[in-house]
Amino acid sequence: MSAAWILGLTGGIGSGKSAAAAHFASLGVHVVDADHxxxxxxxxxxxxxxxxxxxxxxxxxxxxxxxxxxxxxxxxxxxxxxxxxxxxxxxxxxxxxxxxxxxxxxSPYAILVSPLLIESGQYRLTQRILLVDTPEHLQVQRTVTRDGVPEDQVHAILKAQASRADRLAHADDVLVNDRDLAWLQDEVERLHHVYLNLQPSSRGDQDRP
Structure with missing residues (x-):
């Protein structure tokens, strides 16, 4: 098997990037977490x-x-x-x-999942970037519910992370995660089938799925 190409997976707090990464992993994709x-x-x-x-x-x-x-x-x-x-x-x-x-x-491709993919420069390790993008009010709502933290703390974290515009500027593919988990998993499976047939030689040189 030829060396796997690398997909960078990122998104802000509460975007659902971890849920997306977990479903890619369940499909047999090698996933590496920068936080780990x-x-x-x-x-x-x-x-x-x-x-x-x-x-x-x-x-x-x-x-x-x-x-x-x-x-x-x-x-x-x-x-x-x-x-x-x-x-x-x-x-x-x-x-x-x-x-x-x-x-x-x-696996044919591997995933580097990192909340700071853009800020840290880790995107340079990848050949393609998938952004899990979510409206800010949903990010706040999900994070407050999940972590039990005050809304102002979530807003402070959002301000410290890369802006949505910065992430969109770097992204080759955008998954807008504003529905339920089943829909997110369906989208991950759709992208997975596309990625299985890609062999990008450098980041961003393929058409978006």
Whole structure:
């Protein structure tokens, strides 16, 4: 089998990208989650965790030796230089993890699912991008229901993510997820059959399905 080509799958919070990714996986597609990779690179015993502890001090490490994400977020939230330091450390390591895991694909194409596909530059690892796009009021409603968080917190997260216009500008395919789960799964299956017959040599060089 020839090497799998890579589909980037993204969308804002509450868009349904995780549900779409799960259905692609159920169809036999190799799916790699960037959020999982971000956690792998800071596991105990990994060099990144030691570097973070040396830079920020022991307060960002739990008693069990794991990264205290809440403590780290509090330290970098309003300090752009510290956030850039962390990104400079982690982004190449996350990229290496993603490349290694995508290379294990046995399916004709593989999926890199990432909420920050555009912002992080991870889209450069892909040959095509699928955006799960959802009206903002539905994103807010779904996230409040799912996570039990206040609406203003969801709006703050939306502002911190790439804008809808930015995502649309990068997308080759757009799945508007404004109906129920069964409809979303039907659309995923439709796209899956299209993708099985694609062999894009570079991102965006195919017609949209």
């Amino acid at each position: 990779a971000a956690r792998w690179v800071v596991e105990p015993g990994r060099p990144a965790l030691q570097r973070i502890a040396e830079h920020f001090g022991p307060r960002v490490i739990t008693a069990e030796g794991h990264l205290d994400r809440a403590a780290l977020r509090a330290l970098i939230f309003d300090v752009p230089d510290e956030r850039r330091w962390l990104e400079k450390l982690l982004h190449p390591l996350i990229g290496d993890e993603l490349v290694a895991n995508l290379a294990q694909a046995q």
